[in-house]
Amino acid sequence: MRFLGMLSLCAMLLFPAFAKAQTCSVPKVLIVLDKSSSMVRNQVSNETLWHWATEALTQLVTQFDGSIDFGLMMFPAPPGMCTPGMINVDVGAGSASDIINALGIAPPYSGNYTPSYQTLDLVASYAPLQDTSSENFVIFISDGWQWCDPYDAATRFLSVNSVTALNALGIKTAVIGFYNSVDYLGLNRMAVQGLMPRSGCSTTATFDELQADPSLRCYQQADNYTELTAALNAIATTITAETCNGLDDNCDGRIDEGLFRSCSTACGTGIEQCVTGNWTGCTAQQVGEEICNDLDDDCDGQIDEGCSCQRGDTRPCGLDAGACELGQQICEAGVWTECRNAVWPTIESCNAVDDDCDGFIDNDLYEACSTACGSGVRICSSGSWGDCTAKSPTAETCNAVDDDCNGQIDDGTNLCEDGEQCIEGQCISEDDPDAGTGDPKGTAPDGCSCSAGSKPVNGRSLPLVLFLAGAFLMGIRRRVRK
Incomplete structure (x- = not known):
């Protein structure tokens, strides 16, 4: 048992979409079919509209049986005239054969009118379509206008209100106009409010514009069996398609699989994927904070706004004096580069050039020098060293x-x-x-007999020196006796 539990856990981790899709809810679709007398009076290819509608619906419920829970409601209900429609086959699984059998009874050649809004108002109270555990739809098919005898023009667009009410209940309505006798404008407005319009249609086109240009129609227009079959198939395919809602719409055991769509930001377009009901991972470049990098990071059409300079700007730099030469700074990533190709000051040398670019040539240049007589200095002037200030030897x-x-x-x-x-x-x-x-x-x-420091050249002065020394000694003795 522990092994089976671990195996189950691993399966959930490895296949999360399958693990969550233990059950699925098949969409419910109620076919609301016009059974007015015009459906047998009008013919295409030698067959009545009712014949072709029966053939197309038979193919629909057979093809999508198991993928959609179908039901059938036809209007008017017996005894005819303008009696609102009734449920002929309840919405449910495996209802295809019952619907085919119900379609076997054709409308009368006269006496059945088109109580469209009265019938759609009844759908709003039909309990199976109020089950929020599934997605719920109505496929509305009509060959004419909202019409009861006598005709009341004030009721023409009441079906639009009925579809709007269904929309408020979470019930979407797909609209098909069968044959060329339909109310183009009324059906167009119904399709818009039913939230299943054709792509690229016009929500504001007039009756005449819709009649003249089929591409403007928001509802599905079918004028023969082939077109009706194609319209029904397109609607059913849309209903059963996996949508980004966190559900297993097509009951294949997976949730939101294979769902991609285009996405965009201010910076461009990309693709995003649906993951458990949420669109995520848009590959379009995301809007960023503008930085100085020669790029439009915030995608506002401007590059490096707020930076100190703009890409491609240049300005001179350096010194334009003496041996120096100006260089150039270039704006890169919103910032000025270092000064490039400039000639900068150097140490002043004795060369008649202003090497240090201070405006003076060979200024304050001197150096020590010497001769045999001593030391001195010499000064540079006009690119040459002057004479040394030290004394030079002479004869x-x-x-x-x-x-x-x-x-x-x-x-x-x-x-x-x-x-x-x-x-x-x-x-x-x-x-x-x-x-x-x-x-x-x-x-x-x-005139002296000797020079300072010279020795006596004879002995004549010696007796005088001896006499003076004796007299000095005699004087000292007398002072001592006293």
Whole structure:
């Protein structure tokens, strides 16, 4: 038992449509047939309209027996004249043979009129069509107008009201006009209110327009047996077709199978499928929130509205000075791109070009430089480096300066004239006695017997130094004795 339970559960999961369709409700259809005398007076192909109606209905109930529960109501009811119709065969399963037998009694050649609205008013109270567990329909067939003797024009469109009342009860009405003597306008209005109109028909066409152009008619028009059979078959096929209602309409054990229809959004068209009574999965592009992506996301005919720019827009960018050149930005997905193909500033170099694009050429360019004499700088001007500010070496002269920057002062030869020598930056005659000492051998240019830092050249000053030192010591001794 547990195994069978698991098997049943798996079947429901794998085949949900079959699992839910344990039972189905066959649609109920009441055929409301005009049995007026004109049905035997009017003929097509040497047979009465009644003959052809009987043949077409026999084929209908035979073909769809088991798929539709049929019933039959004919008007007028006995004794005729304008007596409202009566139920000849109750709606139910397997009623085809009873309906065929009932159709075997033809109307009288005269005396039967067309009490259409009176008959349809009775249908509203027919209990089997008020069963909400099934879909319920009326197939109304007539060859004439709403007519009782005497004719009352005020009753012409009362059948439209009757069909509207059936519609309010959930009963749909399909309308067939048989032969060319029908009230085109009255039947057209009935078909519209019956909620089973032909596709593409006109709900506002006039009588003359409907008579002239059959394509405008919302009801089914049949002028012979072939057309009547086709009309009945089309209606029955529609009634038994699987519809998107969560039911197994055609009693094949499946619910809403194979149902697709076109669908649309503001963005376009697509296809959607019926799933358990609901249309879902429309393949049309859905309306989205507009974002900056070069697409019309909300399908309002505008691309990237509200974005900073529009697709295809361009604008210049960058600098237009010195060596720099302008580039271009392009609007992509509603946003400006980076600046493309621009020439940007570079570090300023000594080349007579405004490399950094500040409006000045070779500005603030200097670099360190040096010579043997020391360090300095040089400045760029007009693309060339200027002279270094450091002192450059020159020829050595007798001036107490290291002119050639070799680390020695007044070195070299030929600094003075012949017979002179360079002493402390001055050329002194080698034969000229020293002017300040009386020492003809003095060599200092200022008359001193020596230059600062030089050693004594003889011992004449030693006795004087010793005398002064002795006197200094004697003085110190006297101060101590006291």
